[in-house]
Amino acid sequence: MSNNPYVMPDITAVSPGAVPVITMLCRTAKIGEIINQMVQWNENNSKITPGLPIESLIVCIICGRKPLWKVEEFWAKQDLKLLFDGTDITLDQLNDDAYGRALDKLSEVKMEELVSRCSLVMLAAHDLKISTVHFDTTSKSVQGVYENGAFGDFLITYGHSKDRRPDLKQFKIGAAVQEDGQPVMGQILSGNKSDKEWNPEAALKVLSSSIKRDSKMSSLSPTAPSYQQIP
Structure with missing residues (x-):
């Protein structure tokens, strides 16, 4: 010492x-x-x-x-x-x-439910409300051989690559966040899912979820663009 x-x-x-x-x-x-x-x-x-x-x-x-x-x-x-x-x-x-x-x-858990439950906890912990929801997606490229239909409705396939790798198959991640940036919903999507197709589907899902019931969300237009204003 x-x-x-x-x-x-x-x-x-x-x-x-x-x-x-x-x-x-x-x-x-x-x-x-x-x-x-x-x-x-x-x-x-x-x-x-x-x-x-x-x-x-x-x-x-x-x-x-x-x-x-x-x-x-x-x-x-x-x-x-x-x-x-x-x-x-x-x-x-x-x-x-x-x-x-x-x-x-x-792997046995429904990921959407897990994300929603954690989101509700965070909304309550920070006393956050929802008046505006923003929907967006990103793509994740993968390497290897993936057969169509191997994962049911979920397809790892070619699509619009947001990480600039159109030569690779991909899957997509869709998320909805409220006005303070807190996620309120998340989904894993097929690699060829378009934002135009997913946005209204996601809006309807948020409206019908426990997020709406527990956060006093009043209404949301499923046909609006990615920014959804709630009166």
Whole structure:
């Protein structure tokens, strides 16, 4: 040990970046809690809830981690007790097997319902209302062979590429946000789905969803352009 009185060997400095903020937003949205309610799992046989790995994986993705394996290496540089206060999570529980099991359970969930439920929680947490909804889509290119019909009505196929890769097949992501930028609905779409076709469909879906009932939304024109004004 050094005799220098200014050396503090028991302190380890870390640079968390945006991780604490993103983690808190995910926990405010109760992503993990909602997933736990939606999937089948046995608390008595589980060392970790299925929602917690998914919540932590979202943090990894948003904070820029590209390879989604050996994720425990990412969390080894973070303060788990501080970030996931109220849980008994340990680093060894955030292993690839745990993430694989959680993702298998997540595959059984209706993603639109999950997004809607988390959106309602965030609207309530920030006391946000809905008077205007903006609809938009983006495309995600993929590589490999995908046979039409392999995923039911969902097709990975060629379409208008918003990331400028018309040579690749793609799928699309559609989202609706209210005037403050808070998402209120999200969908995974076929790669050839047009905005003109999706916008009115999405407007009708928002009108008929729990988002409308719980946010006091009055009316929405399904034939209007991407910005929808609610009186």
